[in-house]
Amino acid sequence: MHTNLVKHRVIEITEYQDKLFTHQDIPELVGQELYDKYTTQIDIEFPSYTTRYQWRLKSKGWVGYIPVTPEFGLKINPKVPIKNLFGMLEYAYNLKDFRFLDGLMDCESLQEFYNYLAHLLAQKIIERCRKGLYRTYLPRTEQLAYVRGRLDMQQVIKKPWDVKLKCHYEEHTADIAENQILAWTLYIIGHSGLCSDKVSPTVRKAYHALQGLVIPQLCCAEDCIGRQYNRLNEDYQILHILCRFFLDNSSPNHEMGNHKILPFLIDMARLYELFVAEWLKKNAPPNYSFKQQHLIDVGQNRQFILDILLCDAATGRPLAVLDTKYKSPEKTANNDIHQMISYANTTNTKQAFLVYPIDLKQSLNIKSNDIQVRNLTFSLDDNLERAGQTFLNKLLSLL
Template sequence: MHTKPAKPIIIQLTEYENKLFQLDEIAYSARIELYEKYKTQVDIEFISYKREEHWKLKAKEWVGYIPVTPELHLKINPKVPIQNLFGMLEYAYNLKGFRFLEGLMDCESLENFYNNLAHILADKVLERCRKGLYRTYLPKTQQLSYVRGRLDVQQLIQKPWNVKLKCDYEEHTPDVKENQILAWTLYIIGRSSLCSERVSPTIRKAYHALQGLVTLQPCSAHDCIARQYNRLNPDYQLLHSLCRFFLENSSPSHERGNYKTLPFLVDMAHLYELFVAEWLNKNTPQTYFLKQQYPIEISQNRHFIIDILLCDAATGKTIAVLDTKYKASESTVNTDIHQMISYANTTKCNQAFLIYPKDLTQPLDIKSDQIRVRSLTFSLDDNLDRAGQTFLKNLFLLIPQNSH
């Protein structure tokens, strides 16, 4: 008789929080795993305090779930109120406005949110399978015993003894990138440690519905962005937005031996950047437009990417450069100030803003030649839309009218 594996010990942290553990609470294998593979997400340090020896763990700017070893899992909770975390995800992944998300706002944890969103994706994939998967024509070349499409006459003349005919034709197939993204995402979700007993069967069912029709190909979150949709597949836009959320926050590279469970980790700094950009995109007055993730080439081998450019809709002129900084400190560091001056110089504007989730103890307001660099707050502590309107009002109060 097979015995059920013992449930892992779950250590809970909050982002940017320090926590002490007795030496025997964290096994050697888990310490090595944390140090070697998760140093970006968690600091682990041996300390001796008042003749007692401990391990100190400090979560960085990531939240989520790390199955460190089969025996030990790490859960990192957000400092942001859980409802606001969901609100950020809605904006960042263009899910805002879909009615099915309303019920998710009552989730008490990131695991619940993950499970419910995974269930929605699997349900919608099954629904699409019942209607029929999106298909398109792909060019194909094959040796056939009958003529299909265009016959390669040149080969027939050169090799008349070959009974197989080389044909070029187009095949109407569902084995296209649009469906491969769905299959890969369901595969990744199925290997996570977060799927509950209620959700796992639906994930498996949806994945098996695609098997045999769609090749399992590794896909990235980038594959889900800026895809072309038509009257035959408008519902895929939502499916791919959901897939992007899972693929961007799952790390298939973190594997150890035969232990194949994948972590689910949200980079809060990246999420804050996406959220602020998407919120502004939807709420900025029409007299302006935004350029997001704007690349600037300094030289042949050097370039940088600006988070947000605020531009005048009438002239196309850049009015201000904006950069998000998720971890609010007492004051702005000099490297950030120099970076913003460089951004402003390059884009030929004189207004630059660093955006923080909390008010700085020492707000920034400096001028270098003609360029003015200031700090602003887009708070995550209260209602997000209300915080956004306050941020927008303060931003436009600080931008001189003659800069347009």
């Protein structure tokens, strides 16, 4: 496993802010690599007359770290205060429910936050390995020289000369999804290039503790959601919550060529959506319920995916649709208004809200065929709890 941060040159930018670099600051091959593989996350202009022969870089709402080459890295800082970024992550990944995570607020950088959670996950996996990994019975079918479990009599009759017997049996094994998620996440963390010298040995120790018992299988963040827990594996819930954070933001799907180090990138627009939804679930009065990423069929094999659907908890009746917009426009785009009217029509609601992280200069209040479309603000600039209460009070007053 590659767990030591490669000693190389790192340049920094801030999301949604243009930054210029001299031709000497960024080697040509690094610029090409960024352009070829990270145009979803980064706007990049090559040195030309229009840029006064400088590189121009701008993050499209992503923060984190890209190991562009083994010798060169790009760090993307959030525009929101770092403590508020951590607060958003706590809510989005349901970390806030676990009191031993209070130390997260003492972190001063995204790398410190990453290391804190990586160390915590590795320690908890080591503890679980000491107690014994969760095991279950899985069906197996093998050709054996002895009888185990149920013998396949059809094969014995058809091939009486075959010395190997086809047996169906159940094996009590730790090589199951619950543990494969842990092994794959540790593998991803070990290839992040973000682990400090203090955290790396713990990550390695945890990974080696699983070896021989669990074969790492490619997993994704969705594999960590909706799992069933019982008295034998209830402590796996926090492990899988932590795994979800790493798998969600450390996707190995980027074509990295021969590079062994993987990028760690947070999509701030998606994080804002997750954060607002989870904050509402935890803080809204109990007579309201919220559906997140709600699918609506609209015919011809087409679907709408609603960020948040606000419902009456007792009846399940939809009351409003909410769509988060992690951007700072002066006014709402016409396309967004039409989209919200379609969402409201499809769900038979009369209220639609576009949620922004800042106040719009031109407030939105439009009525179309009895559907009211307005803008709301859930600010990320100040105390998140205060901003959330202001947002919630305004939302409820308009229902």
